[in-house]
Amino acid sequence: MNTNEQLDRLVARSVDLHTREEFERKLKAAASENRPLRIKYGADPSAPDIHLGHVVGLNKLREFQDGGHTVVFIIGDFTAMIGDPSGKSQTRKPLSRDQVKENAVSYQEQVFKILDPDRTEVRYNSEWLSPMGFEDVIRLSAHVTVAQMLARDDFSKRYGANQPISLVEFLYPLVQAYDSVMVKADVELGGTDQLFNLLLGRELQKVMGQEPQVIMTLPLLEGLDGVNKMSKSLGNYIGVTEPAKDIFGKAMSVSDDLMWRYFSLVLCMREDEMAAMQEAVASGARHPRDVKDELGRKLAARFHGEAAAAAASEEFARVFSKSELPEDIPELTLSAGDLENGTIGILSIMVKGGLASSNSEARRLITQGAVKINDEKVADPKHFLTPADGMIIRSGKRGFLRIKL
């Protein structure tokens, strides 16, 4: 692959690139000197679950690696131990050293599902941040002005709206920028929300006499709701360690419009290939559900293999399309002590079996017509039943329970 091809491939799907000229120059220089570029990527170990939103960036990193470059994967263990108050009023609670270490390990396991370990340099930023004294911090801070900080969109908005901004939040971008200096990054990758921080890395490198890093931002993947970016705190994510059937099921719940984003950003489907699929759906040649099934399968297969993906797809069709029973149904074992005259109230079964968190909730579900015993609708919350082994209680679309005596 020559440099131009590589450039095109690497630039695909990116949003910002500062600057293309520099990037081209760096790629050429690296090729002629036969040395890899150092691609920096920062990870926050306070949320150790990697989801598809992260995969967007990891995919790109992998492309760099396939081009022979080195990924410098920075685990922000130092910053995690301080706790980032950014955004919401709720301060993120600082993690202990052990927690951070633990998270970092699981983080790496997940990341190497996508990245090539041989071309990855894992670094912890405590390595250079911990030994710093207050004097060093002050010197570092001197490089940036408040006006520069307020240029960040989210800061200026919050400042204008009389919302609190902690001083720590000002320090965070600075720390991140300093990481770039310490690892001598050639390129830094991040989501579009990271633009400011990445740019600050460039500035700081310049000030400190380094060649500034090229920065590349990638689109933020929308979560399952189709509106907000995928994030753990919003609960709209698909995690890479989730069971195949959950990955599949969640993928199926995505709207038709959104599924193309997943094809493109997570599965890296080529433009022309995708255009052909969209055309097929538009003309009616392919049913959108089948396309989504393909999406779900491919996602599940990526993290669990083809066999598991196929099984997930079949299970899904059985349970939801045909409304049959899933393979694994949680069991509730009833003992004689639970029964009165050989019967038991439907409400207590539901609460015991975890189908409802309170009697009131169980009652609600029943009056709303969500509950079935062996496929027969229950209308009366006061219903008492004589349990039989293997009896199936169903609540809504997802709640199942098998009685065991």
Place this chain on the structure above:
RNA sequence: GGUGGGAUAGCGAAGUGGCCAAACGCAUCAGACUGUAAAUCUGACGACUUAUGUCUUCGAAGGUUCGAAUCCUUCUCCCACCA
């Protein structure tokens, strides 16, 4: 240090003595419609074996009152502005 504002259910946000288990929006759950879609519509959304019933909730603790989310006192926490 000073001045002002604030703390209400998962979140946002009304409510300034009884009609408040607390409007509304979002989220959630259920039903209808479907392709488990999405969108839409309907309903539910503190608990209690559903009762025009009881109990626990409106930052915390006390108090006033027949009656308090609402008034008073103290406390805790948060924010803005001025210095």
